[in-house]
Amino acid sequence: MWEEELTSKSDTVTLRNGIRIPCIGFGTWKLTPEEAKEGVLEAIKAGYTHIDTATAYQNEEGVGRALKESGLRRDEVFVTTKLPNADHGYFKAMDSLKGALLRLGLDHVDLYLIHWPVIDTFKDRFEEDICETWRALLEMEKEGIVRVPGVSNFMVKHLKVIEENGLKLPFVDQIQFNPQCIDTELRAFLEEKKILCEGWSPLAQGRVFGYEKLSALAEKYSCDVAQLCVRFALQSHVIPLPKSKTPYRIASNANVFDFKISDEDMKIIESHSSYGRIGNEPDVPRVEQVVGFTVK
Numbered sequence: 001m002w003e004e005e006l007t008s009k010s011d012t013v014t015l016r017n018g019i020r021i022p023c024i025g026f027g028t029w030k031l032t033p034e035e036a037k038e039g040v041l042e043a044i045k046a047g048y049t050h051i052d053t054a055t056a057y058q059n060e061e062g063v064g065r066a067l068k069e070s071g072l073r074r075d076e077v078f079v080t081t082k083l084p085n086a087d088h089g090y091f092k093a094m095d096s097l098k099g100a101l102l103r104l105g106l107d108h109v110d111l112y113l114i115h116w117p118v119i120d121t122f123k124d125r126f127e128e129d130i131c132e133t134w135r136a137l138l139e140m141e142k143e144g145i146v147r148v149p150g151v152s153n154f155m156v157k158h159l160k161v162i163e164e165n166g167l168k169l170p171f172v173d174q175i176q177f178n179p180q181c182i183d184t185e186l187r188a189f190l191e192e193k194k195i196l197c198e199g200w201s202p203l204a205q206g207r208v209f210g211y212e213k214l215s216a217l218a219e220k221y222s223c224d225v226a227q228l229c230v231r232f233a234l235q236s237h238v239i240p241l242p243k244s245k246t247p248y249r250i251a252s253n254a255n256v257f258d259f260k261i262s263d264e265d266m267k268i269i270e271s272h273s274s275y276g277r278i279g280n281e282p283d284v285p286r287v288e289q290v291v292g293f294t295v296k
């Protein structure tokens with residue numbers, strides 16, 4: 001998947017089904033529909049060709065307006081959205097995607113992810129729920145309304161449920177990845193199974209700006225801390241999804257192709273994993289809030 005050297009933000013990584021995914025995505029969590037529209041237009045202007053939203057973010061409609069206004073051909077942009085927790089289950093998932101497509105103004109999404117593995121309603125029978133919901137995503141793939149079915153926040157044990165039930169494994173797992181959260185064991189499993197890893201909160205929602213060692217490394221590589229972290233993800237074989245609503249940051253966050261972090265410095269960045277992940281482990285059941293998630 002990562003055999004080729006990446007030289008620009010529009011370079012792609014090839015999934016095990018042969019579909020190519022642009023190596024940096026623009027994150028949209030916490031953006032209102034209007035901010036999402038402006039942000040996506042800025043991102044496209046800056047050269048991003050990969051946009052990450054979710055039904056739970058309640059901004060798909062803004063993303064859709066930006067895609068339309070951008071004038072890009074459908075095959076020039078890679079769009080991800082995610083199945084919300086309230087819509088697990090075969091038929092609900094089918095209906096949920098149809099709603100998302102209407103809001104996005106698209107006839108298919110490139111990547112569709114089950115947003116969270118264990119949800120409150122099904123916490124006592126999450127294995128059954130994962131299989132039923134995953135079957136819906138595989139059907140969407142067959143129907144051509146989803147090019148790539150995937151999951152998010154799945155740990156090894158959740159992926160094993162799919163595998164042990166004889167179902168095709170996801171092509172992508174979108175997990176938290178930043179200097180504080182590197183999940184080495186899970187990433188080794190993903191690599192073994194040829195499941196591409198995407199990294200959410202690559203800037204640890206701003207926490208990375210408070211670490212002296214990261215600032216010193218950024219100075220060494222003549223970049224800023226955000227660029228260091230985006231580059232760190234790429235060199236860890238993780239697709240980063242940095243979010244910003246600030247135009248100059250949107251552009252600069254993806255300009256990470258004129259330096260390479262040494263193996264020694266990668267280890268220094270990884271040493272921040274002692275600070276731990278943001279939020280709970282993904283097998284804590286979740287319910288939805290108005291925007292994003294809250295832990296019950």
Ligand SMILES: NC(=O)c1ccc[n+]([C@@H]2O[C@H](COP(=O)([O-])OP(=O)(O)OC[C@H]3O[C@@H](n4cnc5c(N)ncnc54)[C@H](OP(=O)(O)O)[C@@H]3O)[C@@H](O)[C@H]2O)c1
Nearest residue numbers: 027028029200201202203204205226242243244245246249
């Ligand atoms: N699958 C999941 O469960 C899941 C969970 C969380 C996130 N995600 C996805 O991953 C994306 C990224 O994660 P995230 O939004 O949590 O956080 P993030 O990208 O780690 O950090 C975003 C924060 O960093 C700031 N920032 C961005 N670039 C900066 C720069 N160059 N200098 C200084 N500050 C900068 C942003 O501020 P401004 O906006 O004010 O510039 C914002 O406050 C999300 O938007 C979403 O698409 C997925």
